Amino acid sequence: MSKLEEIIETAESMIRERGYNGFSFREIADAVGVKSASVHYHFPTKGDLGAVVARAYTEKFLLALGDPEAVTHAPKKLIERYIEACRYAIAKQDKMCLCGMLGAEIAALPDDVARETRIFFEKNIEWLAKVYMRMTNVGAAGAQRRAYGAVATVEGAMILARTLKDPDAFDKAVKQIATS
Amino acid sequence: MSKLEEIIETAESMIRERGYNGFSFREIADAVGVKSASVHYHFPTKGDLGAVVARAYTEKFLLALGDPEAVTHAPKKLIERYIEACRYAIAKQDKMCLCGMLGAEIAALPDDVARETRIFFEKNIEWLAKVYMRMTNVGAAGAQRRAYGAVATVEGAMILARTLKDPDAFDKAVKQIATS
DNA sequence: GTCTATAATTTGATAGAC
DNA sequence: GTCTATCAAATTATAGAC
Numbered sequence: 019m020s021k022l023e024e025i026i027e028t029a030e031s032m033i034r035e036r037g038y039n040g041f042s043f044r045e046i047a048d049a050v051g052v053k054s055a056s057v058h059y060h061f062p063t064k065g066d067l068g069a070v071v072a073r074a075y076t077e078k079f080l081l082a083l084g085d086p087e088a089v090t091h092a093p094k095k096l097i098e099r100y101i102e103a104c105r106y107a108i109a110k111q112d113k114m115c116l117c118g119m120l121g122a123e124i125a126a127l128p129d130d131v132a133r134e135t136r137i138f139f140e141k142n143i144e145w146l147a148k149v150y151m152r153m154t155n156v157g158a159a160g161a162q163r164r165a166y167g168a169v170a171t172v173e174g175a176m177i178l179a180r181t182l183k184d185p186d187a188f189d190k191a192v193k194q195i196a197t198s
Numbered sequence: 199m200s201k202l203e204e205i206i207e208t209a210e211s212m213i214r215e216r217g218y219n220g221f222s223f224r225e226i227a228d229a230v231g232v233k234s235a236s237v238h239y240h241f242p243t244k245g246d247l248g249a250v251v252a253r254a255y256t257e258k259f260l261l262a263l264g265d266p267e268a269v270t271h272a273p274k275k276l277i278e279r280y281i282e283a284c285r286y287a288i289a290k291q292d293k294m295c296l297c298g299m300l301g302a303e304i305a306a307l308p309d310d311v312a313r314e315t316r317i318f319f320e321k322n323i324e325w326l327a328k329v330y331m332r333m334t335n336v337g338a339a340g341a342q343r344r345a346y347g348a349v350a351t352v353e354g355a356m357i358l359a360r361t362l363k364d365p366d367a368f369d370k371a372v373k374q375i376a377t378s
Numbered sequence: 379g380t381c382t383a384t385a386a387t388t389t390g391a392t393a394g395a396c
Numbered sequence: 397g398t399c400t401a402t403c404a405a406a407t408t409a410t411a412g413a414c
Contacts, residue, residue: 021379021380022379035305035306036219036303036305036306037217037219037302037303037306039216039217039219039220040219040303040305040306042406042407042408043407043408043409044406044407044408052379052380052381053380053381053382054407054408054409055380055381055382055383055409055410055411056379056380056381058408058409058410059379059380060379062409062410063408063409064407064408064409114302117361118302118354118357119302119303120361121357121358121360121361122217122294122298122299122302122303122357123216123217123220123299123302124357124360124361125215125216125220125360126215126216126217126220132361135361136361136362136363139358139361139362140362162370163370163371163373163374164374166355166358166367166370166371166373167351167355167370167371167372167373167374167375169354169358169371170350170351170352170353170354170355170357170358170371170372171347171350171351171354171371172350172354173350173353173354173357173358174298174349174350174351174352174353174354174355174357175346175347175350175354177298177301177302177304177350177353177354178301178319178346178349178350178353180301180304180305181297181300181301181304181312181315181316181319182316182319182320183316187346190342190343190346190347191343191346191347191349191350191351192347192350193343193346193347194343194344194347194374194378195347198374201397201398202397222388222389222390223389223390223391224388224389224390232397232398232399233398233399233400234389234390234391235391235392235393235398235399235400235401236397236398236399238390238391238392239397239398240397242391243390243391244389244390244391379414380413380414381412381413381414382411382412382413382414383410383411383412383413384409384410384411385408385409385410385411386407386408386409386410387406387407387408387409388405388406388407388408389404389405389406389407390403390404390405390406391402391403391404391405392401392402392403392404393400393401393402393403394399394400394401395398395399395400395401396397396398396399396400
């Protein structure tokens with residue numbers, strides 16, 4: 019893996035652990051085994067790094083979700099897949115969703131990082147709404163409300179699980195969206 | 199209002215806006231009209247300030263919720279009251295729940311601040327579980343799951359609304375817990 | 379692409395006068 | 397209880413050598 023890739027991966031990990039204002043270029047550099055000036059070579063400003071990390075995370079996340087309208091997968095299975103992606107982040111990594119963390123800090127972020135964070139949630143809601151459209155008879159507005167509810171519950175459930183130091187809290191919190 | 203009270207109030211506002219790592223003693227001092235050394239007189243360390251702010255917020259929040267078992271209030275009304283408290287924070291103040299913000303940053307917090315944050319959620323869940331016990335026939339475990347779900351959804355809904363710059367996103371996200 | 383060196387600013391925190 | 401003055405450390409960022 020190139021130093022560039024290592025920097026992006028390390029930055030993602032640190033933001034998910036302690037937030038955008040909770041890491042520094044020096045920490046990234048130390049973890050990767052370079053000097054902070056080398057990190058600045060790849061990313062002139064902290065905002066540049068944050069924006070690239072957020073965009074890469076969004077792409078990776080959506081790719082893992084797959085096509086919300088794939089006829090080969092039952093909608094209920096897709097919702098479970100969505101939840102499972104976040105359960106893994108909490109139970110195995112004990113880390114927040116990158117954009118859940120950035121979303122909480124949204125008012126403290128450079129514009130380009132905030133923009134990428136917003137795109138993540140827009141695409142998540144779009145994906146979930148398409149799935150809910152296939153499994154409910156509540157219409158487009160109802161499917162969208164469910165999508166908003168699912169994203170919110172999952173992000174909040176991650177906060178709960180980490181704060182209470184209890185991965186089971188995540189499962190309890192998402193139980194409703196998993197079974198409805 | 200005393201300078202001490204102003205410091206606590208300003209700190210709460212700044213944490214809810216930009217997070218624990220998003221404010222400094224100097225900013226607090228400037229906003230209140232004193233010097234940073236005076237803030238340190240009241241709160242030797244940043245953690246001391248954060249812990250007091252979190253504890254005061256929890257007390258204030260629970261006081262506003264009232265008795266979850268008061269026979270004079272229908273359980274459904276109490277859930278609405280819970281949601282309304284957070285809707286106000288988002289729609290009128292455009293700020294996160296203090297402990298939702300701190301919960302996201304939990305791994306970056308001093309121990310005493312993290313402890314107060316945890317207590318907030320424990321008490322929220324306890325309050326909600328008592329209310330759900332009155333309105334459902336799902337038993338204690340079911341009521342607790344609903345409590346976890348409600349807290350998570352509300353906190354996540356605040357992140358969504360701020361990130362999307364759309365207060366209506368909050369209402370869409372909490373629709374399910376408001377009507378179930 | 380990575381390094382050394384450094385600038386300019388901010389941060390959390392303390393000492394001591396009033 | 398608030399002030400001035402100050403500290404040591406950390407932060408984002410840049411210049412220029414290799």
